[in-house]
Amino acid sequence: MRDRSSRSTASWFPSSSVGVWLKLLPTWVIISLTANVILLGTLLASMRHRPPDASPPAPEYQATVATIPMSVPNPSHLGERHQLSYEQWVAQLAQEAKIAADQSPDRLTVLAGDSISLWFPGKLLPDDRTWLNQGISGETSAGLLKRLHLFDNTQPATIFVMIGINDLLRGESDQTLVDNHRQIIQALQQAHPQSQIVVQSILPHAAESNWEGRDRLLAISNQRIQALNEQVETIARQAGVYFLDLYPLFADPDGDLRPELSTDGLHLSPIGYQTWAIALQVYSREVLGSQ
Numbered sequence: 001m002r003d004r005s006s007r008s009t010a011s012w013f014p015s016s017s018v019g020v021w022l023k024l025l026p027t028w029v030i031i032s033l034t035a036n037v038i039l040l041g042t043l044l045a046s047m048r049h050r051p052p053d054a055s056p057p058a059p060e061y062q063a064t065v066a067t068i069p070m071s072v073p074n075p076s077h078l079g080e081r082h083q084l085s086y087e088q089w090v091a092q093l094a095q096e097a098k099i100a101a102d103q104s105p106d107r108l109t110v111l112a113g114d115s116i117s118l119w120f121p122g123k124l125l126p127d128d129r130t131w132l133n134q135g136i137s138g139e140t141s142a143g144l145l146k147r148l149h150l151f152d153n154t155q156p157a158t159i160f161v162m163i164g165i166n167d168l169l170r171g172e173s174d175q176t177l178v179d180n181h182r183q184i185i186q187a188l189q190q191a192h193p194q195s196q197i198v199v200q201s202i203l204p205h206a207a208e209s210n211w212e213g214r215d216r217l218l219a220i221s222n223q224r225i226q227a228l229n230e231q232v233e234t235i236a237r238q239a240g241v242y243f244l245d246l247y248p249l250f251a252d253p254d255g256d257l258r259p260e261l262s263t264d265g266l267h268l269s270p271i272g273y274q275t276w277a278i279a280l281q282v283y284s285r286e287v288l289g290s291q
Helices: 018-024 027-047 086-103 141-151 165-169 174-191 214-218 222-239 270-288
Strands: 108-113 130-135 158-162 196-200 242-244
Touching: 086 130, 086 141, 108 141, 130 141, 141 174, 158 174, 158 270, 165 174, 165 222, 174 196, 174 222, 196 222, 196 270, 222 242, 242 270
Parallel strands: 108 130, 108 158, 158 196, 196 242
Antiparallel strands: none
């Protein structure tokens, strides 16, 4: 499989050497950047005077697979899903994946990851795709690797993966995290040889946090996260899959998560998800194409 990833198409918002960087970009990236920076600026302006949320967002729950009716009990609110044990949660995701496999919708797209993916509001996801959210709060790379088989029978056009922050919070080594990413990529390639696999970077955390695990979070340097992302990008490129570097889009000039994009220094605010949604929309259109 040819290497389809490129830093020029994934790392869109550098913190320095802007002029040199812009000269290296393909024309389509510059055009997309111009349009979407304007859109992002509008979103930022609209949110500027809103007080930050005190806790992670709990948007109205959307069907995990858009346009596919659920035949299993479907919580009306994301908060209710947190009452499930991990095993119950996995069973729920397995049933939802089975529905997707049975109905085989066009342009099925999987979000695989932890709570950051889980809380992605369905109404913000690009509506030209059918989405299967396979996120679990608190998930680690080892946990995700063990449950990838849940959607083996689906036929996704694209699979987006974001995982790793909980590994760091639990004290896992960098090597373990990188090795698990490599195994996740290999498992997805084996089960879904026709799918576009997009590994997304681990996001930064804010310089200040009111999250319950703030001490553990702030003990993890964003420089370490950036170094890990570079290693993950390397193995993604070697495997011939896509790498979407979201880090520069979410980071301030110091490399920390921009406060307006987060509710607690770790989880994303509504405007954080709007920012991610713009990135997915542009990346899907300009890099992934029509698949």
